[in-house]
Amino acid sequence: MTTDVTDAGGMGLDVDALGNTDPILSIAEEVFSAMIDGEPGLLNPWYGDRPDPVEPMHAWVDVHEAGSGRVLIEAERGTVVELTRALLAMGPDEEVTEADMVDGLGEVANVVGGNVKALVPETGVLTLPQVSSERPPTPAEDLLHELALDWRGRLVVLSLWRLP
């Protein structure tokens, strides 16, 4: 697993207090098991080097008022196709459209972001999800927390960022 905890600020979230029980990982596991896989155990920490992403897609939601932060999910396009197929319980021969992928990945970011927001003591406002092949501006010094995850052998990166 690659987990970097670089700062305890931003979003009002005390990531240093996460210790060995990482609630961000717990949220991700719950989202994938309930919404996508229908069973636990298919999302795990990623071990080893990360491959360079091919055609990455990004989905993010921002939290405002309770501190300002961004929850970002990054995965290869091929991973998003399979994630969307699982999310919508589509058969192997059913076509996954671009609209399906954008909406599906955005909703995953929305649900993860909403649950991350709930960890913050004050009530914040969640933006609608955005999805892009372009990575949103994320200066390295604003990284709060990052999880590299293995979903059915595919890399999914979940990260939290401080916003100005």
Place this chain on the structure above:
Amino acid sequence: MRALVIDDSRTMRRIVAGQLSNLGFETVEAADGRAALDLLEAGTEVELACIDWNMPVMNGLEFVGAVRENPAWRDVTLMMVTTESEQGQIVRALAAGAHEYLIKPFTPDAFREKLQLLGLVEYEEIA
């Protein structure tokens, strides 16, 4: 029974509508609160509305308030289905007139249990 599924995410509408269909509901869908109100004002009759909170145009809380202001829709059961999970938000939604509150992500069993609590789905007999 017919249910109105209100969510700006087409993915989530499909998931919720699919689970409702498995429980015997017909479904109609709307992408925001305003579109849902348009359906009701046009005479679409539903027993249940499953409502996301964060949506463009009109959010779920505003939709709940609008429905509760109209006596013609007093029999519509309103269930928030949302990522908004802070206690304060739940209290706000219930105070505005929502009957139940389901936090995303949810399992089909959790969804069914909420509808059972609302009396819209019968409890399964335990063999």
